[in-house]
Amino acid sequence: MFCGGVRVEENYDTIPKRTILCIDMKSFYASCAAVSLGLNPLTCHLAVVGDKNRQGSVILAATPALKKDFGIKTGNRLFEVPNDPRITLVNATMATYLNVSVQVTELFHQYVPLHAIHTYSVDESFLDIRGTERLWGNEWELAKKIQDDLYKRFGLSCAIGIGPNMLLSKVCLDLDAKKTGSSIAKWTYEDVKTKLWSVTPLQKMWGIGSRVEKRLHRMGIFSIGQLANYPLHSLEKTFGVMGNQLYYHAWGIDFSEVGAPILSGQISYGKSQILFQDYDDEVKIKRVILEMCEEVAARARKEKRAGQTICLGIGYSKSATNGGFSRQLTIEEPTNITIEMYEACLQLFDQHYDGNVVRRISVALANIYGDDCMQLNLFNETRPKQRALGYVMDAIRRKHGANAILRAVSYAEGGTARHRNTLVGGHKK
Template sequence: MDEIYESLPKQTIFCIDMKSFYASCSARLLGLDPLTCYLAVVADTNRNGSVVLAATPKLKADFGIQTGSRLFEIPNDPRIHIVNAQMKTYLQTSVEITNFFNRYVPMECIHTYSVDESFLHTDGTERLWGDAETLAKRIKRDMFKEFGLTCAIGIGPNMLLAKLCLDVEAKKAGIAQWKFDDVKKKLWPLSPLSKMWGIGSRLEQRLHRIGVRTVGQLANYPLDQLEKKFGVIGNQLYYHAWGIDLSDLGTPMLEGQISFAKSQILLRDYDREGEIKHVILEICEEVARRARNEKKAGRTVRLGLGYSKSERRSGFYRSQTIAEPTNITMDIYEICMQLFKTHYNGETVRKIDISLSNVCDDTHTQLSLFDMSKPERKKLGYVMDQIRERYGADTLLRAVSYTKAGTAKHRSTLVGGHKA
């Protein structure tokens, strides 16, 4: 593998994560120090069961309040500030931080991975700012001076190692750098596998079934067998386990895993079958719309139901693959209903996940002799999308969205899933 390392492009990639970004922004708005104050950002301060979206480091350390905690779990302590999410402010700050990065590298060398995380390609800036560690320290210092915000920076020879360096080491150390020589010592012991960027819980379970539980075991598994079991994903998994990533800045880490998904934590427990079906239909509409926006269609539909804490079971996740790809809402809904009928037994539901995968270009879909209405139904979906894009997301809603169970009408008023 040393010969392969020698032949790879020599790059310097920064992966920058804003620490407790939402909570820190809210703290600064109140004139508080994000590092010393007790502050929680929640979805809605008027709902006792509202989810905690972010918490300052001191609140996490001293009171054990984490992202995902509930409002009623926060102690009644006068030192603790509880605020609503302000998504417009967070998004605007994220844009300002991107412009801040542009002082150090050209805009085309910046990839905004999420609201609070970015990649920077810093090659060619050494004469201006010094080596990678010097530049990282400068960015941290200048960011705190200008925005009052802190960050962690992982440095690597590609996006993959920069991200893994950030998650495994830099989030504790502040700044860390990994090179190919560090892969065996720092990356291979990584476990569980879901800590590896690009490996989700389902893929992790499949790897467990072949006896792979650490990145080192993945790196030493026969490549031909991985390719036989996982296809092109197996090839990428193998080389990623060796720290090799040839993707350009901003491209997906595992290209074969493209899917369209929507996950929603419900505002309350849903124990009526009809109400659960109403929300499933709304989410199918959103998943289908996302696929149509990318001119894609998929063959595999996955339904997941997360149960309330009052239930003994955590829920289920099941999928079904169809012969012809689709991005039609009612096609996806009918498959979800088949899965729902088979696996749902009357439990109280608090979370719903739906995804469309096994994706291809929508232009590749064929006319079915058994469903002559499909072209018209597909065309109708695109027309509805255009109307919503022009006049607003709540312009056209299904009737279920106006029932007590519906959530789409409320969500249309949110930014990024939360209050603006």
């Protein structure tokens, strides 16, 4: 494929070649819980659940032995776990996991400076190890040192993908390192055609979700190789800027810097939650929507941002005849005012809700601008006060806690914010 008259693979010589490690802690939550109980995380049968007292609670993590011997994995429900004395059930303690994650990052800091570490999630990080060869040896030797140190200090195992950029190190981790005996693998640009292009289904590629995959299928694209050889201008016409990213990622090219966001710029602020139980009362559903609008608006205000597009997703219970809906509405002016977001969500809800039982709700604010783009409205004199009130409420919560000031709906039947504010990462501390 040509780009500006030059074949993409010929551009590899001009692309900076870094040495990036993508490190993933194996069964992190379950392993932390096992070690804290004095169990071997590689051999014990342990499951981490949201709440042991709720049979419908989700399995958040499972040790490799539990997955292998009992077929229980992340996403199963508690009632699906066999009543077997060999199986240990523990509640999630997110504060503990976060504390261990911080200590793991401190261990990485022994090998590279902080600016060379990108914490992608609680259990996954990228390290740029350029310039460390004289201290720690080549990339294989350093990867093995990190593996050994993690096990000696925390009793935790990890897999490590090595690549010339963040993308290839991550894909190498997911598709290769996790399946090798040593749990360490390396990909270079020379491996793109032989290893990356054969990847199918498309969702196995980092950055491609189910919706993008379906759109690519409609274009006749079913493998990464087909994506790499699809006309760039057609992908950009269909996906915009994302089409450009999809194309170059299919060629293994990624210019993201460790320490910077994976995608430059915040493109949306969102919140999604699975309800504690099925909701069939519209009033209760709308109460939760308002609470979530408050959270999303607060996230935008924290970064002095506002959005012009409000998105509402409603997921129905398994007993419903269809899965639900996801719709968006673009308003006249960017906003981070809770009530304006809520009114847009109500409009979408009233238009598309068909009365089915609801189990999942998501709210997002997209089409992002700076907060200074919010315009005054001569016909709405209260808008500046509403905007200022939001920032005041945020300040109170930062100082006195998330539950220090709440909307009345959070105290009414169906409200979930008070309970969720006592959780870390959606689970018990």
